[in-house]
Amino acid sequence: MGIATAVNTHLRALPTWPVYLAGLIPLAWVIWLVMSGGIGVDPIKGIEHRLGKIALWFLLGGLVITPLRRLIGVNLIRYRRAVGLLAFFYVTLHLVTWLVLDMELLWRQAFNDLYKRPYLLFGIIGFVLLLILALTSNTASIRKLGRNWRRVHWLVYPAVSLGVVHYLWQMKVISQEGWIWAGALVVLLGLRLMPWLRSRLFSRQRPI
Numbered sequence: 001m002g003i004a005t006a007v008n009t010h011l012r013a014l015p016t017w018p019v020y021l022a023g024l025i026p027l028a029w030v031i032w033l034v035m036s037g038g039i040g041v042d043p044i045k046g047i048e049h050r051l052g053k054i055a056l057w058f059l060l061g062g063l064v065i066t067p068l069r070r071l072i073g074v075n076l077i078r079y080r081r082a083v084g085l086l087a088f089f090y091v092t093l094h095l096v097t098w099l100v101l102d103m104e105l106l107w108r109q110a111f112n113d114l115y116k117r118p119y120l121l122f123g124i125i126g127f128v129l130l131l132i133l134a135l136t137s138n139t140a141s142i143r144k145l146g147r148n149w150r151r152v153h154w155l156v157y158p159a160v161s162l163g164v165v166h167y168l169w170q171m172k173v174i175s176q177e178g179w180i181w182a183g184a185l186v187v188l189l190g191l192r193l194m195p196w197l198r199s200r201l202f203s204r205q206r207p208i
């Protein structure tokens with residue numbers, strides 16, 4: 001039995017709820033930082049930035065799942081919905097932090113901020129796309145949408161890309177870490193798009 005098969009056998013016994021539970025650990029960490037005073041000199045910014053970064057981890061983590069199965073045979077597809085919903089959860093907390101703590105629910109101030117920092121709009125469009133994905137991630141929607149469900153869920157690629165552009169743009173100068181995130185996104189998009197392009201160009205076979 002190969003390593004991938006052994007891993008898959010063990011994974012089959014693991015339900016999805018521990019993934020949701022483990023996904024709350026980063027939130028507990030942020031709460032701990034706030035309570036212990038370790039969040040930094042500007043706590044709101046500290047919370048905002050950490051939640052944005054955690055969201056990015058889950059978003060790119062979700063994109064790793066399909067190539068992982070194709071390239072090394074480890075099948076985490078069962079956990080993809082949980083990872084996606086956790087990403088949406090953190091993006092929502094990130095947005096709520098901005099709206100409630102940063103903008104203090106002052107709508108005029110919020111609109112001015114969007115005008116001043118256009119990269120926030122990229123984040124908002126990314127959030128709206130993720131909202132569509134979250135709302136259609138249940139079994140009823142999968143059944144109702146049929147073949148169109150896959151098409152709708154391709155929105156994950158523009159959603160993650162907008163999140164990464166939003167992240168890079170908010171930096172004054174793109175840091176080394178920023179380039180690493182951008183590179184990871186390009187590789188993951190390439191891994192997903194290449195089989196699709198190949199199947200379009202060279203055969204009628206549909207990619208998995």
Ligand code: HEM
Pocket residue numbers: 045048049050052053055056059091094095098120121122123124125126127130159160162163164166167170
């Ligand atoms: C796909 C959705 C989104 C992702 C993945 C995302 C991710 C991020 C990341 C990674 C950062 C920088 C964190 C760091 O430097 O450590 C950030 C900053 C920020 N994001 Fe988002 N974000 C998203 C959507 C939004 C939305 C909807 C809003 C609200 C309008 C928003 C508001 C902000 C703000 C205010 C900052 C801080 C910018 C600054 O300090 O100048 N983001 N975001």
